[in-house]
Amino acid sequence: MIASIVVALVYAFVAALLLQGIRRIVVAHSQFRKGPSIFQAFYDFFKLMSKESLTPNVTSPLLFNLAPILSVASMLVAALIIPLAASTSAVSVGDLIVVIYLLAIPPIALILGGSASGSPYGAIGAAREVALLIAYETPFIVAMVTVALAAGSFQLNTISATAWISVLPLAAIAAIWTLPAAAAVQPFDIAEAPTEIVSGPYVEYSGPNLALLQLGQWLKIFLYASLIAAVFFGTAIYHFQPAVNFVIQFAIIVLLVSAFIAFWQATSGRTRVTRVLKYYWTVPTMLAIIDLVLYLAGVRYMHFLFGWAGL
Amino acid sequence: MADVNERGFANLKVPIGPSHPALEEPARFLFEVEGEKVVNVDYEIGYNHRSIERLCQERPFSKVVYLVERICGICSHTHPLNHVERVEDIADIEVPERAKYIRTIYAELERIHSHMLWAGIAGEEIGYHTLFMYTWREREKVMDLFEMLSGNRIMHGCNRIGGVKWNIAEEQAKSAMSVLTYLDTAADKITKAVLKDSNIAERGKGVGSLSREDAVRLGAVGPNARASGVPEDTRVMCKYAAYGDFDLEPQTAKDGDVVAQALVRLAEIKQSIWLTKELFANLPEGPIQVEYDEIPPGRSVGRTEAPRGELIHYTETNGTRFFERIKIRSPTLANIPSYVPKFLGCQIADIPIIAASIDPCFSCTDRMTVIKDGKRKIVSARELKTGRI
Numbered sequence: 001m002i003a004s005i006v007v008a009l010v011y012a013f014v015a016a017l018l019l020q021g022i023r024r025i026v027v028a029h030s031q032f033r034k035g036p037s038i039f040q041a042f043y044d045f046f047k048l049m050s051k052e053s054l055t056p057n058v059t060s061p062l063l064f065n066l067a068p069i070l071s072v073a074s075m076l077v078a079a080l081i082i083p084l085a086a087s088t089s090a091v092s093v094g095d096l097i098v099v100i101y102l103l104a105i106p107p108i109a110l111i112l113g114g115s116a117s118g119s120p121y122g123a124i125g126a127a128r129e130v131a132l133l134i135a136y137e138t139p140f141i142v143a144m145v146t147v148a149l150a151a152g153s154f155q156l157n158t159i160s161a162t163a164w165i166s167v168l169p170l171a172a173i174a175a176i177w178t179l180p181a182a183a184a185v186q187p188f189d190i191a192e193a194p195t196e197i198v199s200g201p202y203v204e205y206s207g208p209n210l211a212l213l214q215l216g217q218w219l220k221i222f223l224y225a226s227l228i229a230a231v232f233f234g235t236a237i238y239h240f241q242p243a244v245n246f247v248i249q250f251a252i253i254v255l256l257v258s259a260f261i262a263f264w265q266a267t268s269g270r271t272r273v274t275r276v277l278k279y280y281w282t283v284p285t286m287l288a289i290i291d292l293v294l295y296l297a298g299v300r301y302m303h304f305l306f307g308w309a310g311l
Numbered sequence: 312m313a314d315v316n317e318r319g320f321a322n323l324k325v326p327i328g329p330s331h332p333a334l335e336e337p338a339r340f341l342f343e344v345e346g347e348k349v350v351n352v353d354y355e356i357g358y359n360h361r362s363i364e365r366l367c368q369e370r371p372f373s374k375v376v377y378l379v380e381r382i383c384g385i386c387s388h389t390h391p392l393n394h395v396e397r398v399e400d401i402a403d404i405e406v407p408e409r410a411k412y413i414r415t416i417y418a419e420l421e422r423i424h425s426h427m428l429w430a431g432i433a434g435e436e437i438g439y440h441t442l443f444m445y446t447w448r449e450r451e452k453v454m455d456l457f458e459m460l461s462g463n464r465i466m467h468g469c470n471r472i473g474g475v476k477w478n479i480a481e482e483q484a485k486s487a488m489s490v491l492t493y494l495d496t497a498a499d500k501i502t503k504a505v506l507k508d509s510n511i512a513e514r515g516k517g518v519g520s521l522s523r524e525d526a527v528r529l530g531a532v533g534p535n536a537r538a539s540g541v542p543e544d545t546r547v548m549c550k551y552a553a554y555g556d557f558d559l560e561p562q563t564a565k566d567g568d569v570v571a572q573a574l575v576r577l578a579e580i581k582q583s584i585w586l587t588k589e590l591f592a593n594l595p596e597g598p599i600q601v602e603y604d605e606i607p608p609g610r611s612v613g614r615t616e617a618p619r620g621e622l623i624h625y626t627e628t629n630g631t632r633f634f635e636r637i638k639i640r641s642p643t644l645a646n647i648p649s650y651v652p653k654f655l656g657c658q659i660a661d662i663p664i665i666a667a668s669i670d671p672c673f674s675c676t677d678r679m680t681v682i683k684d685g686k687r688k689i690v691s692a693r694e695l696k697t698g699r700i
Contacts, residue, residue, distance in 0.1 A: 027440075030441065031440060031441050031444040031445075032444055032445070032448060033444065120323055120324070120325050120326075121325075123323070124323075124325070124347075124659060186438045186439070186440070187438070187510065189438060190660070193438070193660070194332050195332050195333040195435065195436050195437075195438065195663040196333065196659060196660055196662060196663055197659065198331065198332055266440075266441050267441060268439065268510045269434065269437035269438045269439030269442070269510045269511065269514055270437055270438030270439075270514075270660070271510070271513065271514075272513070272514070272658060272660050273347060273658075273660065275513065
């Protein structure tokens with residue numbers, strides 16, 4: 001058990017940072033650039049860890065310094081619950097509900113840290129982060145609850161025994177659609193927006209605190225994509241030998257991140273806060289609700305269309 | 312406006328600048344915001360005073376041309392062009408036709424690369440990095456063209472009193488033509504992207520709009536005024552250099568918002584490419600420079616169309632090797648007052664793109680700072696008139 005915990009944590013750390021390198025290279029290539037090294041996130045992380053952390057003269061130093069730790073700690077717990085390379089979680093406690101809550105903690109840490117930083121940019125960034133969080137959480141939660149209802153369980157081990165994209169494709173689309181907002185890249189980097197509010201909540205952070213805050217965000221992108229992979233591509237991943245599982249799962253995550261985060265980032269500018277709510281509460285939420293209603297009404301449309309009722 | 316709004320809450324004051332990622336150069340804006348809405352704005356310039364006008368009086372004529380060239384890294388041709396035209400006006404120097412055409416070629420190439428630079432920065436301000444990368448890649452072609460023509464990408468050193476320094480060879484004109492043809496298709500692509508992209512439409516339509524009345528009242532110049540429908544173009548009005556030989560139409564748009572600004576500038580890129588091709592094709596034969604004896608005392612004021620708008624130079628000579636006075640009014644100074652109607656009522660998210668939309672160049676603008684008792688002071692118009700500062 002200890003061994004599997006260590007393996008899961010190390011894997012999550014390495015994969016999350018590697019994923020950032022891959023994302024940056026994909027973005028660079030679509031902008032006619034060469035881009036940084038694939039290990040750039042590692043360099044950045046270790047460089048920041050070796051520096052001094054400054055605490056500004058703020059309203060709440062405790063909250064300010066706690067936020068980065070909270071962010072990373074919650075993500076490490078989530079890494080143990082979400083089935084990564086192995087078909088089961090590293091620990092036997094926790095389920096989908098816990099994971100959804102844990103995935104919301106890095107944004108909340110940003111909100112806390114931004115508000116506590118005493119900077120007007122941090123305050124505006126925190127307000128924007130709230131809007132972003134409620135915008136993308138809505139379709140994501142509806143999609144996840146639909147899957148849980150269909151699986152008859154909130155246990156991720158049970159859910160990932162089926163590739164739910166073949167049963168509930170609309171819910172899968174809705175969940176995947178929330179990836180760019182969860183990753184907080186263009187067009188949804190509204191909370192950071194370097195040209196507008198100077199990176200918002202990050203503005204007063206430096207050194208290890210900044211490194212941890214960023215690590216939390218990077219881990220969140222990786223775990224968010226892993227959760228979608230585990231829930232919607234379940235059996236497609238956990239069908240084979242562990243080594244093969246690992247390769248397939250990482251390939252799916254890289255594909256998701258390249259196609260839905262890096263590609264969007266490269267082909268759009270930053271949107272406005274008001275637009276984000278409108279954007280996520282219309283089409284993606286509708287898709288998820290349609291799947292939920294159809295499932296509850298007993299309509300198995302994929303079965304009618306293709307003769308499938310789940311793999 | 313009061314610090315407390317009608318619901319009794321104090322408005323948040325957001326300082327932007329003097330050093331801020333949204334600004335390439337130092338200027339200070341203080342925005343009063345209610346939620347995300349800007350309700351009041353104050354601006355302050357003067358962080359980049361370089362004493363250029365004074366330095367111009369301490370150098371002999373031949374060196375001032377190079378100093379004037381260094382006022383701005385982007386308008387590095389139109390400043391010396393205006394300057395040498397003033398001196399030629401005072402000394403009654405007749406510039407050869409070929410020199411006039413070469414000057415105009417540089418001026419138009421400068422407009423092309425400046426407007427492309429603007430399009431890239433506007434993209435960057437709304438977080439659209441790909442647009443930035445794309446337009447700057449195409450702009451690089453113009454810089455290469457400059458390097459081929461003058462040996463330098465930015466400081467061309469082309470103008471001198473009585474003509475130009477660099478002649479244009481037959482092969483140079485030929486390869487320039489092919490580059491211009493390529494740029495024409497690139498400009499079409501950028502225009503299509505600006506017109507069709509929903510992201511740009513969302514961030515640009517109705518953002519930072521300036522009515523025609525405000526543009527006239529606040530004395531906006533250049534693309535900023537033309538985007539609001541004021542058909543004002545110094546190239547057409549003054550017909551300096553070789554502009555008298557060609558029939559130019561001021562490019563205008565109606566709305567005065569960011570998209571209108573972009574469309575005016577993109578139309579001007581197309582127009583400049585056409586004009587540069589015409590200039591290369593009709594380049595007259597003859598010398599590129601005439602000799603001159605000495606500069607008599609006199610004064611001259613004149614205007615040229617910089618990429619950012621109307622540029623005014625006032626030059627006074629006193630019969631020695633030095634200038635009595637040089638006064639420069641750069642286009643950004645005329646455009647800054649139009650910031651206020653543009654900013655009022657906008658969202659915080661729109662501040663960078665509106666700030667960039669007039670294509671500001673603060674270091675060209677700053678002429679004077681008054682420091683009294685160690686405190687900077689803002690001088691009112693009345694104090695300036697009465698001379699009691």
